[in-house]
Amino acid sequence: MSLTLALLLAQAAVPSAAADQAAGAPADAAPSQDDAVVRGAVDGSGDNERGRLGPAQQGGGDIVVTARRRAESVQRVPLAVSVIGGTALAETGAYNVSRLTQIQPTLQFYSTNPRNSAANIRGLGAPFGLTNDGIEQGVGIYVDQVYYSRIASATFDFTDTERIEILRGPQGTLYGKNTTAGAINITTRRPSFTPEARVELTAGNLEFLQAKASASGPLIDDTLAIRLSASVTSRRGTIYNTRTGAYVNAQDNRSLRGQLFWQAASNLDLTLAGDYNHQDPECCAQIFARVGRTQRPLARQYEALAAAFGYEPPSRNAFDRLTDLDTPLRARQELGGVSLVANWDVGAATLTSVSAWRLWDWDPSNDRDFIGLPITTVSASPSQQKQVSQELRVASNGQHRVDYVAGLFYFRQTIDTQGLQVQGPAASRWLLNPGDPPFGANGCARPSSAACNPAILDGLTARNTIGFTNTSAAAFGKLTWHLGDSFSIAPGVRVNYDKKRGSYVSVVTTGSGSTTLTSDQRGVLAPQSYAPDFDNWNVSGDITAAWDIAADVHGYATYARSYKSGGINLSGLPLDAGNNPILSAATVKPEKVNHYELGLKTQFLDRRATVNLAAFWTDISDYQATVTNGQLGVLRGYLANAGKVRTRGVELDSAFHPTTRLNVYANAAYTDAKYVDFTDAPCPPELSGGTSSPANCDISGQRLPGISKWAFSYGAEYAVPVTLGGEGGNVYLGYDGSYRSDFSSNPSESIYTNIHGYSISNVRLGYRSDRGLNAFLWLRNAFDQDYYELLATQSGNTGLVVGQPGDPRTYGVTVSASF
Incomplete structure (x- = not known):
């Protein structure tokens, strides 16, 4: 906090000057660099009446954002940025990062549980698959200017949110942490000197209940203001466990x-903020989806193995939403922190300090064999993370011949993880070789093999102690040189240092507690101990040319050279032929990014129509990919560098306000993302598991996982003015739809894990008063579309494919009011 306190002490030595309020800011709001300013029809919460439906949908007026660390119209910001207001979040049901994907076609979010989550923009950000703590995320999550280092720590429900800005493309010369794919910038509502309160209540099927409330007002007139907010969300699960009855x-x-x-x-103003979040759902299950043929001998594939136990899943149709998992599920986490933000206006510039401390405590329990047999009876990796960050930034005030932003950033993160994996009595049969035919009645070769001796693996336990320290420091800055009234050049530069140190110790014991293992046991859980270390300096930068073609027509061109820090593997290493860890795989190299973008932002018909276009091309060398170990018993993947990846595409954001009663929007993204050079990738399951299966496969030319080539969001709202009880308002009918084309759900594309395209339709009908009351009925996934959020394969190449079905049709009512 030292830099923030220094600002407070230093201001006494500087003559005070009246701080200019941001143009158009509400008079009763506490002024801040992050204030949302909306010119046009305003409902009092910072949401444009003409643009409640979401990003790039204002259809009129100006929305002022701070994407470039200064207040300016979103239409004049020379980068691809979408803005979603707080009212739009509530009405579309987008109350967390995951649900933003239905209104943001360029955003992808995948999660098997909070820790194993990934947010991508334009297909880039985090490797698709299980999370590895030793690498950075490519999409930065910021809440009130504070960087959240892990996507898991951003899986909270949006509470008292003013707006969300989604920035696409590298963000390293304006933001504290270097992010190569984009940023999600969340701004909450600020304390107000005018007393106010808000409440929102929602109830729906599946026993869905959500309550949000906030209150704000002065403690000392014009000097000290407070804001308090709270949120509670609960919902019954969507999948029924026939074993537990829950x-x-x-x-x-x-x-x-x-x-x-x-x-x-x-x-001089200071904002002290603190938050605490607690989540404890019975979650997260992946369930039987289908069976595919691998190269394993037939006696070692799913159908034969299940038959040997007389096992059949409760349903072979995942959309019956049934499972029989025999390991308790838990996804308990606590997250929170404190921050202090200071803004000091010294006349020509504003000096900003952002000091923060955050924690994340993760306590899970998973069923990693995905079925109701005791193969892996325990799979859990409790983890505790702490981070501190300090950003000091100076930005010029007003507009001059040359404007600037410059800053220093420091970040330190520690993670401690206690992994535990225990094999059960069915593990031997599932994971070991039953021998060569002929087979006896029990499905094993004569004489009996290790596979038919449950004691070989029953109770085999791996206790993993993992430590990680991540230190990052940077200096960054950006100039905007106005060469005339309509043309500017904006170069930026970043000097970055990263150091990562880790420790991975896995102690494996047999069911009797012995550390002396057979080769069969080491092939399933191998003792490992290694201490990877990585440090690196890099210099990156960008340059943007912006041209005001006309009053409401703006174009820009950007080139960026960016880096994503190298990393270390902290989920265990692949094994060699002797079942020993391959230490050369302990670290991965930094990604090197060359990014090119052209954009055009237009408004016409008296600003009742907005059409924005962006075209981009991004080349990445040494792309950090999650790959899967070929060993039969390995449950987790590890990191490796693909030679080269390329993503390119075109995006459209459009909104129309043809009449005072009608809003229409349509957003589209075409994304062509593929491996250009990945010659030693893991093979897909259909080519794996056999004695003659290739050790690796050349997947150059294949598409990246998790990315739909086509994605759309679209919708409309029609409102009719009414008067109820002498109070004005309107009755409205709204529709929001989204579509994503098919995508691969495996790091190496597999015919078994491709997910078909799907569309989702949401409808709402409600009444909105002029005094802040909003009540509406909502129907989400109105046509009860069956779709998978992701598919995955069971370890060991048995051929079992498991899936995570998307939410079924849901319905309910929301009532909100502001006072």
């Missing part, structure tokens, strides 16, 4: 947030 994949979230705003002087 529904799983539930929701159970609670959060609190408080802010104190102090106008210490006319030119």
Whole structure:
């Protein structure tokens, strides 16, 4: 906090000057660099009446954002950025990052549980697959300017949110942490000197209940203001466990947030914020989806193995939403932190300090064999993360011949993980070779093999102690040189240092507690101990040319050279032929990014129509990919560098306000992302598991996982003015739809894990008063579309494919009011 406190002390030595309020800002709001300013029809919450439906949908007026660390119209920002207001989040049901994907076609989000989550923009950001703590994420998550280092720590419900800005493309010369794919910038509502309160209540099927409330007002007139907010969400699970008689994949979230705003002087303000979130749902299940043929001998594939136990899943149709998992599920996490933000206006510039400390405590339990047999009876990796960050930034005030932003950033993160994996009595049969035919009645070769001796693997236990320290420091800056009234050049530069140190120790014991293992046991759980270390300096930069072609027509061209820090493998290493870890795989090299973008932002018909276009091309060398170990018993993947990846595409954001009653929007993204050079990739399951299966495969030319070539979001709202009880308002009917074409759900594309394209339709009917009451009925996934969020294969190449079905049709009612 030292830099923030220094600002407070230093202001006493500088003559005070009246701080200019951001143009158009509400008079009662605590001024801040992050204030959302909306010109046009305003509902009092910072949402444009003409643009409630979501990103790039304002259809009129100006939305002022701080994407470039200064307040400016979103239409004049020379980068691809979409804005979603707080009212739009509530009405579309987008109350967390995952649900943003239905209104943001360029955003992808995949999660098997909070820790194993990935947010991608334009197909880039994090390797698709199980999370590895030793690498950075390519999409930065910021809440009130504070960087959240792990996507898991951003799986909270949005509470008291003013707006969300989604920035596409590398963001390293304006933001504290270097992010190569983009940023999600979340701004909450600020304390107000005018007393106000908000409440939102939602109830729906699946026992869905959500309550949100906030209150704000002065503690000392014009000097000290406070804001408190809270949120509670609960929902019954969508999948029924026939073994336990309980529904799983539930929701159970609670959060609190408080802010104190102090106008210490006319030119100095400080905001102290603290938040706490607790989640404890019975989650997260992946269930039987289908069976595919691998290269394993038939006696070692799923159908034969299940038959040997007389096992049959409760349903072979995942959309019956049944499972019989025999390991308790838990996804408990606590996350929170404190921050202090200071803004000091020294006349020509504003100096900003952002100091923050955050924690994330993760306590899971998973069923990693995905079926109701005791193969892996325990799979859990409790983890505790702490981070501190300090950003100091200076930005010029107003517009001059040359404007600038410059900053220093420091970040330190520690993670401690205690992994535990225990094999059960069915593990031997499932994971070991039953021998060569002929087979006896029990399906094993004569004489009996290790596979038919449960004691070989029953109770085999791996206890993993994992430590990680991540230190990052940077200096960054960007100039905007106005060469005339309509043309500017904006170069930026970043100097970055990263150091990562890790420790991975896996102690494996047999069911009797012995550390002396057979080769069969080491092939399933191998003892490992290694201490990877990585450090690197790099220099990156970008340059943007912006041209105001006309008053409401703006074009830009950008080139960026960016880096994503190298990393270390902290999920165990692949094994050699002797079942020993391959130490050369302990680290992965940094990604090197060359990014090119052209954009055009237009408004016409008296700003009742907005059409924005962006075209991009991104080349990445040494792409960090999650790959799967060929060993039969390995449950987790590891990291490796693909030679080269390329993604390119075109995006459209459009909104229309043809009449005072009608809003229409349509957003589209075409994304062509593929491996250009990946010659030693893991083979897909259909080519794996056999004695003659290739050790690796050349997947150059294949598409990247998790990315739909086509994605759309579209919708409309029609409102009719009414008067009820002498109060004005309107009755409205809204529709929001989305479509994503098919995509691969495996790091190496497989015919078994491709997910078909799907579309989702959401409808709402409600009444909105002029005094802040909003009540509406909603129907989401109106046509009960069956779709998978992701598919995955069972370890060991048995051919079992498991899936995570998307939510079925849901319905309910939401009532909100502001006072």
